[in-house]
Amino acid sequence: MTRLVLVGPPGAGKGTQATALSEKLEIPHISTGELFRANISNGTELGLKVKQYLDNGDLVPDDVTNQMVEKRLAEPDTNGGFLLDGFPRNVGQADVLSKVLAESDKKLDAVVQLQVDEEVVVGRLLARGRDDDNEDVIRNRQQVYRAETAPLLDYYRDILVTVDGVGEVEQITNRVLSALRDRT
Ligand code: ADP
DSSP states (O other): OOEEEEEOOTTSSHHHHHHHHHHHHTOOEEEHHHHHHHHHHTTOHHHHHHHHHHHHTOOOOHHHHHHHHHHHHTSGGGTTOEEEESOOOSHHHHHHHHHHHHHTTOOOOEEEEEEOOHHHHHHHHHHHOOTTOSHHHHHHHHHHIIIIITHHHHHTGGGEEEEEOOSOHHHHHHHHHHHHHHHO
């Protein structure tokens, strides 16, 4: 159960859960959003290229995103597994991920869906106040999730593990861990 993807709408708490889960499972946490934001704050070429997309809540083009993830997955700390947070975000990215893994005879073990209602997530994001957390951008990110990312739930139906994402942080982490254990 070591090659995992976490999916859920913006504001579902993926980042928080991914941090806790990666510690418990002792696998690296790979967040595409964080990688992009780090590049933006360091003023890298990649950062300059992607800033506008993050500001608007649009997806960064697949070629840029896929390349960044492929490079990250080539690092040796991912040999024993990884937890992807925010990738894949559409079916094209999911196809690329399968291909990259298949090249080294690997595949995903499970895709964990954090389920939270849209009103709840919009409220959480407004309260959080990150740069891209103003109302119009939040609405756009929810729209992008529904149109682009939600189809992954069907794409991954055979390995999908759905967990209720409302509750205390630790309680949700435990739900995920026990849901993953129940699968085996
Ligand atoms: P949230 O889950 O709150 O939207 P993230 O940190 O996961 O926050 O993502 C922030 C932004 O980074 C997204 O709105 C998008 O612009 C960009 N991004 C992150 N992951 C991807 C991805 N897999 N493909 C394209 N763009 C992405």
